[in-house]
Structure formats: structure tokens, C-alpha cells
Amino acid sequence: MSNVHVSNHPLVAHKLSLLRSVDTEPKKFREVVRELAILLTYEATQDLATRQIEVQTPLAKTSGAHLEQKIGLVPILRAGLGMVEGVWELMPSSEVWHIGLYRDERTLRPVEYYNKLPLEPTVSVCLILDPMLATGGSAVATMDVLKRWGAKKIKFVGLIGAPEGIAEVQKHHPDVPIYLAAIDERLNENGYIVPGLGDAGDRQFGTA
Numbered sequence: 001m002s003n004v005h006v007s008n009h010p011l012v013a014h015k016l017s018l019l020r021s022v023d024t025e026p027k028k029f030r031e032v033v034r035e036l037a038i039l040l041t042y043e044a045t046q047d048l049a050t051r052q053i054e055v056q057t058p059l060a061k062t063s064g065a066h067l068e069q070k071i072g073l074v075p076i077l078r079a080g081l082g083m084v085e086g087v088w089e090l091m092p093s094s095e096v097w098h099i100g101l102y103r104d105e106r107t108l109r110p111v112e113y114y115n116k117l118p119l120e121p122t123v124s125v126c127l128i129l130d131p132m133l134a135t136g137g138s139a140v141a142t143m144d145v146l147k148r149w150g151a152k153k154i155k156f157v158g159l160i161g162a163p164e165g166i167a168e169v170q171k172h173h174p175d176v177p178i179y180l181a182a183i184d185e186r187l188n189e190n191g192y193i194v195p196g197l198g199d200a201g202d203r204q205f206g207t208a
């Protein structure tokens, strides 16, 4: 699949197994979501532009790099919230733009209930953060909103994707690269990823 990047790092594989386990309680689950978000963002930001700068070390002058692009972190509420803090620490000058969507349980279509974007885009790269890419409806709706807003460069950073969701994103937004820890087998009749990890929002926030 082009434009889909699945990490093959052993740390990612180890941590993802912790997330999948039904025995992992919310506190540990949140910690691991945070750590995986950092690791995957590291992979997703390999092509960020830098400007060459001069740095004075205690010993000599040398050349260094300064990040050029303003990054926007776009968590899809609720489950994407758990991916923000770690990534923000990695890139503290990022801006965070929240988008609230939930899946209608019957139709599985995304329902937008919150959107905090300024009139004009203030960032040059948007990283959509959401652990689960299931039918792809939520991701596509978020990409639609961001493009209408004027975002030019968008990347999706998630944890687990289903083949159906990946195909849906590629159909509507082939220009948006997808970064994941794993691609799972399928969706079940309720639109859950199998084997997956269950409901990423419920498992982080202790709801059911």
C-alpha cells in the first residue's frame, strides 16, 4: 500500500502488545498510548524542513538545524487526546487544534460536535492524531474539515488501522500519508477492529 507506513520497530511492537491486552488497566493504557504516539510521530516527521543555523558550543562554532515549519496537532476527540501530550513535549511550539467527532453506533458515520480552528490556517503541517482508523469515516471527515480550512500538508498518525479504513482514506485523500503501529485483519459487524484493542476512548478514560 503506497503512502501507508507501518512501523517495524521492536519498541513499537512491544508497546502495542501491552495496549492490546485486555488486562492493561486505564492508567497503563494511557501511558502506553502516550509513548507510542511519540514513537510514531518521530517516524512521521522525518521529512520536516530545517534551516541551517550557526551554534556556538563551549568549544567551537558549528552548524546546526532549526525546525522551519509550524506544526499543528489535530487530535480527534476523545481518543486522540491521549496522543497529544507526549507529541507536544517533543515539539513544544506546536499548536493544538481539537476536532470533536463520535461515531453514530448504528450508522458508524462520524458526527461532528466540536471544532476549534481559527479562520485561517496558522500552521504548515497538520498531524491528525487518533489511535483507531476503523471504517475511516472519522479520519476522512477530519481531513475534509482541514482541507476546507486551507491546510495544505496533512499526515495521519494512528496506532491500529483496518484495511477498510486505510482504503477509505486513500480513496478520498490519497495525498495524506498514514503512519501506524499495525494493520489488523478486519472490522467486525459493529465496526470494531479485530483483533484491535477494543474501544480506545473507553480504555483510556475508564468509561464503558
Ligand SMILES: O=P(O)(O)OC[C@H]1O[C@H](OP(=O)(O)OP(=O)(O)O)[C@H](O)[C@@H]1O
Pocket (backbone or CB within 6 Å): 076, 077, 078, 079, 080, 101, 102, 103, 108, 110, 130, 131, 132, 133, 134, 135, 136, 137, 138, 139, 165, 191, 199, 200, 201, 202
Ligand atoms: O474509522 P472510524 O470508523 O470512524 O472509527 C474510528 C473512530 O472511532 C473512535 O472514536 P469514537 O467514535 O469511539 O469516539 P470516542 O473517541 O469519543 O470514544 C476512534 O477514536 C476514531 O475516532
Ligand SMILES: O=c1cc[nH]c(=O)[nH]1
Pocket (backbone or CB within 6 Å): 079, 132, 134, 191, 192, 193, 194, 196, 197, 198, 199, 200, 201
Ligand atoms: O476498534 C475500534 C474501532 C473504532 N474505535 C475504537 O475505539 N476501536
Ligand SMILES: [Mg+2]
Pocket (backbone or CB within 6 Å): 079, 199, 200, 201, 202
Ligand atoms: Mg470510542
